[in-house]
Amino acid sequence: CDYQYCLPHLMEENEQYRDHFMRCKADGIEIYLDNSLHELGYAMEDAILIKWMNILKPTTFFIPDAWEDYEASAVNARRWSKIDVPDGVTKTAVIQAKSLYEAMICVQTYRDLGYKKFAFSYGASYYNDLCPHKNTDFGKAIGRFIVISTLYQEGLLLDTDRVHLLGTAWPAEFSMYRNMPFIESIDTSNPIMAAIDGNAYTNMGLTHKPVANMNKYQDVDIDFISLELVEYNVMKFKEINGL
Numbered sequence: 001c002d003y004q005y006c007l008p009h010l011m012e013e014n015e016q017y018r019d020h021f022m023r024c025k026a027d028g029i030e031i032y033l034d035n036s037l038h039e040l041g042y043a044m045e046d047a048i049l050i051k052w053m054n055i056l057k058p059t060t061f062f063i064p065d066a067w068e069d070y071e072a073s074a075v076n077a078r079r080w081s082k083i084d085v086p087d088g089v090t091k092t093a094v095i096q097a098k099s100l101y102e103a104m105i106c107v108q109t110y111r112d113l114g115y116k117k118f119a120f121s122y123g124a125s126y127y128n129d130l131c132p133h134k135n136t137d138f139g140k141a142i143g144r145f146i147v148i149s150t151l152y153q154e155g156l157l158l159d160t161d162r163v164h165l166l167g168t169a170w171p172a173e174f175s176m177y178r179n180m181p182f183i184e185s186i187d188t189s190n191p192i193m194a195a196i197d198g199n200a201y202t203n204m205g206l207t208h209k210p211v212a213n214m215n216k217y218q219d220v221d222i223d224f225i226s227l228e229l230v231e232y233n234v235m236k237f238k239e240i241n242g243l
Contacts, residue, residue, distance in 0.1 A: 002030075004029055005031075005032050005034065006032065006056065006058065007214065007215070008034065008036050008048055009040055009044055010036075010215075010218060011052050012048060016219075025056050031056050032058055032059065032061075032062075032187070033056060033061045035062050035064045037064070037067060038166070039214065039215040042066075043064030043065060043066070044064070046064070049061075049064065053086065058089060059090060060089075060090050060185070061089050062092050062094055062166075063077060063080040063093055064080065065093070065094040065096050067096065068098050069096055070097050070098070070102045070105065072096075073106065074109050077093050077109070077113055078113060090116060090162075091115060091117075092115070093110040093115040093117075093118055094121060095107060095120050095121075096124075097124065098125070098126055099126050099129070100126065100130065100147055104151065104156055108156060117161075117162040117163070118157075118163050119164040119165070120147070120148060120163065120164075122141070122165070122166055122168045123140055123169065127139065127140040127142075127143025128143055130143040130146045130147065135208070137169035137207070137208050137209045138207065140170075141169050141172075141173035142173075144173070145173060145176050145177070148163070148180070152182075157182055158182065159182055162182060162184040163183050165183065165185075165186040165187070167189075167190070168186075168188050169209045170206075170207070171190045171206065174241040175240060175241045190209070190210060191205075191236070191237040192230055193210035193211075193212040194206055195230040195232075196210070196217055196220065196224075196225055197210045197212050198229070200232060201236035201237065201240075203240070204240065
């Protein structure tokens with residue numbers, strides 16, 4: 001990332017992690033604040049999110065959502081549409097759905113509620129319904145691309161919109177969005193986690209998502225990681241995606 005991506009549950013429980021982000025804030029480095037749904041299986045409670053939002057003042061904040069649950073996510077979005085945030089913070093609503101049709105409704109609901117930025121997770125199950133590839137990681141990546149392309153073609157996503165892509169199951173996926181001006185930002189730990197797993201990127205990245213993830217490797221010993229492999233994977237990631 002060209003910015004810092006912050007997980008609020010780790011701000012609560014990990015002193016070294018917390019100190020890092022406080023230094024970033026002091027140095028004026030841009031911060032995105034997540035709600036920890038992906039890591040915990042549920043979004044952190046509003047009070048904790050509001051606390052860290054006021055402390056960090058992130059440029060992008062992902063409001064609480066519910067995994068593959070459009071209705072619950074819409075309820076959260078309606079509640080958060082009435083909650084004030086610091087100046088300069090963009091409230092971002094994550095599209096949650098069990099089908100392409102629900103994704104369409106979700107985008108329109110968020111737009112009607114006044115949200116200016118939307119996010120799409122990498123791992124929704126219905127992506128595999130749209131691309132039933134034997135390699136489910138590849139299928140998810142192509143499935144998300146199909147969803148976003150369809151929403152764009154149907155006029156539910158506009159050139160002037162702002163979209164964030166949450167992670168990826170296949171790092172070369174991002175290269176497919178080069179001609180979509182509404183893709184504003186992306187995040188992924190894929191090249192780092194691949195290095196922790198001991199895997200080097202090929203010219204197409206990896207064919208499967210790494211087993212390692214951000215939540216389980218906060219305290220990993222630096223001697224356990226090949227920094228040369230980290231640097232190589234990051235360089236290949238940028239090369240693959242034209243960054």
